[in-house]
Each structure stands twice: as C-alpha cells, then as structure tokens.
Amino acid sequence: MDPELEKLPKPCLDSKSPLVFFAETIVRYTHPYAVSWKPNIAFFERLGAEGYFALEHTVHLMKEISPEVPIVMDAKRGDLANTAKEYAKYFFQTLKVDALTVNPYMGRDSLIPYLDLGGYLFVLGLTSNPSSSDFQKLRIGSSDLYVYEEVSDQMARLAESYPGQLGLVVGGTHPSEIESLRDRHPELCFLIPGFGAQGGDLEAIIKASGKEALINSSRGITMSTVAENFGEVSKKKSEEVHLLMNQLFS
Structure with missing residues (x-):
C-alpha cells in the first residue's frame, strides 16, 4: 500500500480524503487475494495529521474486513532502546x-x-534497490562473509531467544542471494519486495525462496491504473498474481 498522492486516480483526488478513499477501495476489492497487507508509512506521514488519520483508518479497515490477514507495517525503523521502545508501543500496542x-x-x-x-x-538484510551493495555487500574483514550474511546469521541467533518473531527482508531482484540465504537459514521467513514494478521475476523468486516467504507486489497491483475503475483493475491484477503463484507452486 504505497499511495503516492500525485499518482492517485482522479476519484481519490476529488474526495475529501484521497488516501482514505484509495486505501478503502484497494482493501475492499483485493482482500479475497491478500495473504498479508504492507502499508508503507512514508506515503501517509508526508500529510502530517491527515496522513496519520488515513494510516490508522486503513489499519482499522484492514482488521475489520480481513481480521485473519496479518499487517506488516513498512516503516524501516531503527533507533536506540528508549526511542525504539516508543516506536514499538505505537506499532504493536x-x-x-x-x-x-x-x-x-x-x-x-x-x-x-x-x-x-x-x-x-x-x-533489513539485502534490499532490492540498485545501490544496496554499497554497504550490504561489503566483505567483513578478511573473510568471505558479506555484511548482509552476517546480519542474517545474527538474526538467526537472536531468534533462538525470540522464536517465531524474526524474519529477513531480502529483495526479489537478488534471486541467487535469496537461494543462498534460504540454504543458510531454512527456518527464517523472508519478506521479499521487488516483484512487479521493481522488475523481480516471480518464478525465480519462488524457486529460490520456497514457501516460507511473503512475496510483495505493491505498485504493480495498487497503482496499475488511474482510471475510475482502479479498484476493479487492482482486483483483476491480484487475481492474476494469485493464479500465477498457485501455478508456480503446484
């Protein structure tokens, strides 16, 4: 759920609350095919109080319409303990x-x-953006270990103390690295952005990641048209991805 204001369909822009209109339409049309929701907080925060209202309204709507579908908040937070504690209370409480x-x-x-x-x-382990290698693919000392591999190893160790609470973000534009990380950590769930608008190949991603993964398509579904029937188009796109995934997993 990445509602970039300037790119929203006209019916959204003509409404009193464009992000609410957009989010409600997308959720109502696509929920039969959603195994998870992933709102990106940046697209809401830019509007200040109005944006936070839209975000919270969207989360409540998701829970109301599809209470069994988990919500992954894409906020990429990272700060020291006291600050992290406050972030944690907002998102989880x-x-x-x-x-x-x-x-x-x-x-x-x-x-x-x-x-x-x-x-x-x-x-965040190995992200899908082109310059992810600036830091994530640096070698550690004289070893053959990449930084992103060390991150994955440390998260696997931390998961021993917090079982069932840790996964890894791995960009779908790195299928060979996904496969290597899957061999390295068969128990970790991967969140895999990069399929769809970012160019990741779904068949390659699925082959590399296995079933213990959330493969994310956002703009490829939600921003696929600016026509008035954008809800119906997003539903059709969701169904296409759903059928393709089932085919590739069969």
Missing part, C-alpha cells in the same frame, strides 16, 4: 499491527524493545 520492518544498523539492542513487546520483525 496502539496500531496493533502484526509485524514491522526495521533497520538493524544500530545493533541488536535497537531491536530488543520490539521483541520484548511480542512484535514480529522483518529485519
């Missing part, structure tokens, strides 16, 4: 989302407050 994306750059003590509240974390 106030909003009551099921999972959160976080940045592990400041170390494991920036993650513990979320885990202590019972939250599920998808930790």
Whole structure:
C-alpha cells in the first residue's frame, strides 16, 4: 500500500480524503487475494495529521474486513532502546499491527524493545534497490562473509531467544542471494519486495525462496491504473498474481 498522492486516480483526488478513499477501495476489492497487507508509512506521514488519520483508518479497515490477514507495517525503523521502545508501543500496542520492518544498523539492542513487546520483525538484510551493495555487500574483514550474511546469521541467533518473531527482508531482484540465504537459514521467513514494478521475476523468486516467504507486489497491483475503475483493475491484477503463484507452486 504505497499511495503516492500525485499518482492517485482522479476519484481519490476529488474526495475529501484521497488516501482514505484509495486505501478503502484497494482493501475492499483485493482482500479475497491478500495473504498479508504492507502499508508503507512514508506515503501517509508526508500529510502530517491527515496522513496519520488515513494510516490508522486503513489499519482499522484492514482488521475489520480481513481480521485473519496479518499487517506488516513498512516503516524501516531503527533507533536506540528508549526511542525504539516508543516506536514499538505505537506499532504493536496502539496500531496493533502484526509485524514491522526495521533497520538493524544500530545493533541488536535497537531491536530488543520490539521483541520484548511480542512484535514480529522483518529485519533489513539485502534490499532490492540498485545501490544496496554499497554497504550490504561489503566483505567483513578478511573473510568471505558479506555484511548482509552476517546480519542474517545474527538474526538467526537472536531468534533462538525470540522464536517465531524474526524474519529477513531480502529483495526479489537478488534471486541467487535469496537461494543462498534460504540454504543458510531454512527456518527464517523472508519478506521479499521487488516483484512487479521493481522488475523481480516471480518464478525465480519462488524457486529460490520456497514457501516460507511473503512475496510483495505493491505498485504493480495498487497503482496499475488511474482510471475510475482502479479498484476493479487492482482486483483483476491480484487475481492474476494469485493464479500465477498457485501455478508456480503446484
């Protein structure tokens, strides 16, 4: 759910609350095919109080229409303990989302407050953007180990103390690395953006990741048209992805 204001369909822009109109339409049309929701908080935050109202309204609507479908809040938070604790309370106690994306750059003590509240974390490992290699693919010392591999290893160790609460973000534009990480950590769930608008190949992703993964398509479904029937188009796109995934897994 990445509602970039300037690119929303005209019916949304003509409404009193464009993000609410957009989110309600997408959720109502696509929920039969959703195995998870992933709102990106940045597209809401830019509007200040109005945006936070739209975000919270969207989360409540998701829970009302599809209470069994988990919500992954894409916020990529990463800060020290006291600040992390406040973020954790907002996302897991106030909003009551099921999972959160976080940045592990400041170390494991920036993650513990979320885990202590019972939250599920998808930790940034190897992201789908072109310059992810600037840091994530640096070698550690004289070893053959990449930074993203060390992150994955540390998260697997941390998961021993917090079982069922830690996963890894791995970009769908890196299928060979996904396969390597899956061999390395068969128990971790992967959140895999990059399929659809970012160019990741679904068949390659599925082959590499296996079933213990959430493969994310956002703009390829939700922003596929600016026509008035954008809800119906998004439903059709969702159905196409659903059928393709079933075919590839069969």
